[in-house]
Amino acid sequence: MTSAVSILPESQLASLTEAYRMAVRRKRLRALLSTALFLAALTLAAVGSEVNLRTLFTYFGNFVSYFDRILTLDDGTRIWTNFGEWFWGWQKWLKLLGETILISYVGTLAGAVLAFALNFLAAENTSPSPWLRFVVRRALEFARTVPGIVFALIFVIAFGLGPMAGVLAIAIHSTGALGKLFSEIVENADMKPVEGVRSTGASWPSCMRFAILPQVTAGYASYALLRFEINVREASVMGFVGAGGIGQELVVAIRKFYYSDVSAILVTIIVTVFLIDIATGWLRARLFGRGARA
Amino acid sequence: MTRLPSEATREMRERYPDVFDRPASSRLATPLVIIVALAVFIFGLVDLDFAPSRLIAGISQLGWITLMMLPPDPGSSLPAYLAALGETLSIALLGTTLAAIAALPVSLLAASNIVPSAIFRFPVRRFLDSIRGVDTLIWALVWINVVGLGPFAGVLAIAVADFGAFGKLFSEAIEAADRKEVEGIRASGGGKLHEIRFGLMPQVLPVIAGQVLYFIESNTRSATIIGIVGAGGIGLQLAEQIRVLEWQKVSFLILMILVAVAVIDWISNRLRFAIIGRRAIA
Known part of the structure; x- marks a missing residue:
């Protein structure tokens, strides 16, 4: 296929080329400026966070050999040569792992129930009054933004050491996170059923129950399961501040240099998280399947 | 009825x-x-x-603590807190950038349209998965053993933890890229590196930049936490003040964190919008 390419006269072309050059130059200048700005911010950050490359180079060998050490038993052999010795505390660890999962389960369920109670008030389309919506949204935002472990630190002082503080911290953080997600689902729900139910003279709670709830339950369950998955990770470090679970054992092992214990506990945590990821993934696929069919 | x-x-x-x-x-x-x-x-x-009794006692205790938190007051340590906040932001920015720089080449190795052979891809992916499976706090503890207490350990912890996450996200972005531009480069005689540089990167970079910005935002939160185990930043101050029961300072520190997170949120949203907008125009 051939087509004639019309070449513009020299004078017109010159001005166009000039404009093109200007545009490219402006773009390059902008890229250069933002790169310089970014580098300046990085330098500032490096000074601020006491980056010391010499320390890193001197001790980087430690980082590599740390993994060598956690893969070695006390008698100098590799961990996989003697599983009984490596997982010597498996009964204690499994019990703590069970506690960790239980903490995240109870925390997630409590958080999901609270979020469920609040989300209709926070959603744009169902909230009974604008000021109530404002208050609920700010409260959820607060619960979401303050990290769970900060809540745990405070709750450990109020409720004493132990899993209770961890459960409550996870519950509050999950309320914030799930409340937002739930209310977004409600905002995407179809409002026609609500009009239908309201036209029969139903009250606000009945509208929510019979018009909104059937549309959103599958989404709720899916998000709650996802949250459970995240909370298992979160609960595994709650023990760092004394709020129960396997984190306590881990932090003691790391701080006291019980190297092979560190690797054993890390492996149990990673495997558990992995299994729970798979299980909830399967459950969510089933739920979404059912939601799509209904 | x-x-x-x-x-x-x-x-x-x-x-x-x-x-x-x-x-x-x-x-x-x-x-x-x-x-x-x-x-x-x-x-x-x-x-x-x-136990219900424990719950009630704890809640009343919590009520007292909340009362004692009011009004938030930094006392005389406001400059120290501002410095700690700066440290936290530095940790987040530097850690995320290091992670992104390190993850980019590795993510190429984990993408199926760059490395078609699954035998090479599989170990890279499992490696990234296991890095991701370990929490940032645990990485912070490990790095404290290596480089000592302080914010530098925090930077390295965030860098390593995000390296795993970025490796996965970037390789997914690369796999989602359009083949046609790469084929165009190859048709005009470009080599493998040309294909990546001129065919792939222009498509992928805006997506990656968006993800990095989002991570800087979420790492501001993580960076507040890792101070609790001794890796520098505002979390260190927060944990200390909670331990000595200085509740007014605690509430002030929490407010500082909330404001900082909101500001970073706003900035990164603006930047992300600018990047995506530029792509839409181009």
């Missing part, structure tokens, strides 16, 4: 048997799930020592 005559209901029953006459198993499924969930919940409450 008016009742339908039985004639009409019988007709409907026949027409929609799966609505009216569901088998017992499917009718019982929902209550059963609820009962099991509740039973586990109650078992959990008992097993985790949720």
Whole structure:
């Protein structure tokens, strides 16, 4: 296929080329400026966070050999040569792992129930009054933004050491996170059923129950399961501040240099998280399947 | 409500048997799930020592703490807190940038359209997965063992933890890129590196930049936490003030964190919008 390419006269072309050059130059200048700005911010950050490359180079060998050490038993052999010795505390660890999962389960369920109670008030389309919506949204935002472990630190002082503080911290953080997600689902729900139910003279709670709830339950369950998955990770470090679970054992092992214990506990945590990821993934696929069919 | 005559209901029953006459198993499924969930919940409450007396005592204690938090007051340590906040932001920015720089080449190795052979891809992916499976706090503890207490350990912890996450996200972005531009480069005689640089990177970079910005935002939160185990930043101050029960300072620090997170949120949203907008124009 051939087509004639019309070449513009020299004078017109010159001005166009000039404009093109200007545009490219402006773009390059902008890229250069933002790169310089970014580098300046990085330098500032490096000074601020006491980056010391010499320390890193001197001790980087430690980082590599740390993994060598956690893969070695006390008698100098590799961990996989003697599983009984490596997982010597498996009964204690499994019990703590069970506690960790239980903490995240109870925390997630409590958080999901609270979020469920609040989300209709926070959603744009169902909230009974604008000021109530404002208050609920700010409260959820607060619960979401303050990290769970900060809540745990405070709750450990109020409720004493132990899993209770961890459960409550996870519950509050999950309320914030799930409340937002739930209310977004409600905002995407179809409002026609609500009009239908309201036209029969139903009250606000009945509208929510019979018009909104059937549309959103599958989404709720899916998000709650996802949250459970995240909370298992979160609960595994709650023990760092004394709020129960396997984190306590881990932090003691790391701080006291019980190297092979560190690797054993890390492996149990990673495997558990992995299994729970798979299980909830399967459950969510089933739920979404059912939601799509209904 | 008016009742339908039985004639009409019988007709409907026949027409929609799966609505009216569901088998017992499917009718019982929902209550059963609820009962099991509740039973586990109650078992959990008992097993985790949720005595009502403890709960009530704790809540009243919490009420006292909240009262003592008001009004938030930094005392004389405001400059120290501002410095700590700067440290936290530095940790987040530097850690995320290091992670992104390190993850970019590795993510190329984990993308199926760059490395077609699954034998090479598989170990890279599992490696990234296992890095991601370890929490940032644990990485912080490990790095404290290596480079000592302080914010530098925090930078390295965030860099390593995000390296795993970025490796996965970047390789997904690369796999989602359009083949045609790469083929165009190859058709005009470009080598493998040319394909990546001129065919792939222009498509992928805006996506990656968006993800990096989002991570800087979420790492501001993580960076506040890692101070609790001794890796520098505002978390260190927060944990200390909670331990010595200086509640007014605690509430001030929490407010500082909230404001900082909101500001970073706003900035990164603006930047992300600018990047995506530029792509839409180009």
